[in-house]
Amino acid sequence: METVLNRIIITAPDTPGMALLAEQVKDSLSRYRIPKDVAEKTGIKSLSEVEEPWLIVICTPETPKDPDVNARIDGFIAQKRFRNILTLLAAGSASESFPESLIYEKKEDGSIVEHEPLAANITAETEKERIKLLETEKLRLVAPVLGVAFDDLANRRRKARTQKLLAAGIAALAVSGAFLAVSLFRMSVISRQNTVLSGQYEAAETARNEAERQKEAAARDFYRTVALQAEADLDKGDTEEALSKAVKYLPEAGEADELNGIMGKTLETICAGGYVPVTDKTAYLETRGLQEEDELPVEKSVWTVPPPELETEDKFIGLDRRASSEEFGFAVYGSSVSVNGTWFSKICFPEEPEKDYFLRDNDGNLLFTPLVSITRGGGSVVINNCTILQDGSMIDIRDGRPFRVDILTGEDIPFFDEEGPEGSLVNDEEGCFRFIYDYEGTDVILARTKYNTVEVWNRKPFRYQMTLTDIMDVTDGGFSDYIIGETKEGLAVFTRSPFAEQYRIEDRNTASMSFEMTVIKTARCEDGQNYLSYDWYVYDLNTGAFLYDFYLDAQAAHVAKSPLISSEGLMVLPAYHGVTVLDPKTDTVYGRVHASVEPGRTYRGNCELYGPENPDTKSRSASAILLDGIVYEFRQARQVPEDTQSRIALAEELLKNRYSAQQEDDSLQND
Secondary structure: OEEOHHHHEEEOOOOOOHHHHHHHHHHHHHEEEEEEEHHHOOOOOOOOOOOOEEEEEOOOOOOHHHHHHHHHHHHHHHHOOOOHEEEEEEEOOOOHHHOOHHHHHOOOOEEEEEOOOOOEOOOOOOOHHHHHHHHHHHHHHHHHHOOHHHHHHHHHHHHHHHHHHHHHHHHHHHHHHHHHHHHHHHHHHHHHHHHHHHHHHHHHHHHHHHHHHHHHHHHHHHHHHHHHHHHHHHOOOOOOHHHHHHHHHHHHOOHHHHHHHHHHHHHHHOOOOOEEEEEEEHHHHHHOOOOOOOOOOOOEEEEEEEEEOOOOOOOOEEEEEEEEOOOOOOOEEEEEOOOOEEEEEEEEEEOHHHOOOOOOOOOEEEEOEEEEEEEOOEEEEEEEEEEEEEOEEEEEEOOEEEEEEOOOOOOOOOOOOOOOOOOOOOOOOOEEEEEEOOOOOOOEEEEOOOOOEEEEEOOOOEEEEEEEEOOOOEEOEEEEEEEEEOOOEEEEEEOOOOOOOEEOOOOOOHHHHHHHOOHHHEEOOOOOOEEEOOOOOEEOOOOEEEEEEEHHHHHHOOOOOOOOOOOOOOOOEEOOOEEEEEOOOEEEEEEEEEOOOOOOOOOOOEEEEOOOOEEOEEEEOOOOOOOOOEEEEOOOOOOOOOOOOHHHHHHHHHHHHHHHHHHHHHHHHHH
């Protein structure tokens, strides 16, 4: 659960009362007036002017267990903003309420630095006492945001309070003196009192008018600031956020020119038709409820005490999840960085943590993690070979040779269930295996060797079946009804189950291919059609027929990468300054996405399909496309009304997907 004050994010565990407390913290911070001398020193007149993002974590004993809070903390740490994370202790002790990631900071070199977070403390027996403490303790949160010492702000508050008390005392004394004077000289000074009262009334009336004028000026400044923020959101392509700000404040702002202007500009953008910018990737996933959920109640990465034989000074070592089995209730973790030159693995049982153990061979020696590092295309690529069989055992590659482990005992077991045809290289002493491929929907497991051959192993019983001697490598390319094999002359196409070769594609296009530099993609569409693409060529996978050469297509000029294929069968062509979407059935342009290219920067065609995923085809719709961090949705053009109320109604309609997801999330929190 979280709320936002400009660039300050306030996050709290999803427990009763925390949503209200987060709003109280936000309200208290929003009301804080920065002292004049501090504003002159820092150049910050209001917390709305803070440019750097900050995270305030409300800490209770439930905070370390809240996945959303930890995910937000991990996001700040990943952006190297560890020092921008502030803590507010609301319940419990520091030792039980601070998340582990705030106590142990993981450096880029793999080392762990232990911190003792300094927190604002509002723990109290009653809600009233806690809110009272917040008015003082919030200065501990404001001080680092402004870059000043806590004592600077606290001393100014005490000084201001003392001055107010002194002024009140003087005023009380003056009133007492006036009362005494009236008592002694009542008859003689009535006329003079009337004159004074008249002057006081005029002064009060003048002060009231001035206060009203200042209030109106402050409101105009506030709405102007909101409009500037909305315009900044619009400039980066976040039309939903810009529209949301305008909708929120325009009804109370009346006919404010700035907000009205940005409302109209945003509506013109989002109602233009075709692919229009909607919001950034993070907000899109959150507001549409598309966050991925783990299949097991375990983290994707964890910290653990290293094995004693590594003799490292690090108290904790990071592990990343490599594979998991919901059926057998375990997950395989591998070290994310080497420790004294060693990569190691750990088997974890989320429901029975007492059974966790480090993976070792039958002699008790620590095993290397199931990872192989290779270099391809100038970058380091980590390949995960860890595969879980149907009986719960695990196979992997160690020093180029495959091995099999009984997860329940941690012991090596015979690799195959039973002997199969001769020809497997499992017992080859040279260690010739490179990768193991476990593709969804296949009745076999495939293993690539250093001899540019591929071994085929039956799943059940698990045993060697045959060797594909002229297949250099295999891929599923994403997901289709087929597995693709690379040959020296082209491509071999195999069905998934039963695994069998159907035909080969060997033409002038494949003859000129450099497979090491080519990305092969496949897709299965809603109408049952299967496509294959590499470079700029597209084939019908059902028949092997050649369909398109998009590099020569005038509609796809300046194509940067091989096309994506949506669940509807649309061809999505990344180009150097945007994306072209073609309908191959009619050979027409379905739509175009134009990337916002900054001066001096060239767009390289990185894009993803972000429409709804079809669970049957495992492919996504082209109704939404991610480009340069912004999600674009295909919309029909709409007329933008002229009057403010109609614009607000249209904006609320356009934001219904965003609002409905937020309302559903709020209802879950309240429950």
